[in-house]
Amino acid sequence: MTPGKSIWIKADEIAQLLDLTTATFRRNVARLTERDGFPLPSSHRLKPITWRRAAVEAWINSQGYSADDLRGVPNGQDPGAANVHLLRLAEAG
Template sequence: MITEMVTAAEIAAQLKMSLTGFRSLLNERDDFPLPTSIGIRKKRWKLSDVNAWINAQ
């Protein structure tokens, strides 16, 4: 099974906020899904986890 992964910019667009706003949300909320590191500075989130978090809000 292939898991679709999304970037911070894609999540910010889905939430209709700026990338800076999304990063602030990450610092303020401890219930947002944790990312997976795919490199030294690259992080991705599982789309299914992000969608579940959005639906729970």
């Protein structure tokens, strides 16, 4: 877990980590969960919906890139196969 951060993370912060808009993340979170193993949200809170930060960070790392890697891919450069699906989501949003 990131030191000094809450154990919970909301959709807007996850979207920022993935370099997506919040709307794009919200539209695609079910698909990311079902197809790509994205963590399920917390079951003990209704609003706002939150996820365990450690689980989200572990999922990002398991995809073969860090959030810094995704943000740093220049236009036209091959980001690698591990994060192509997220870049497609970003383009669709």
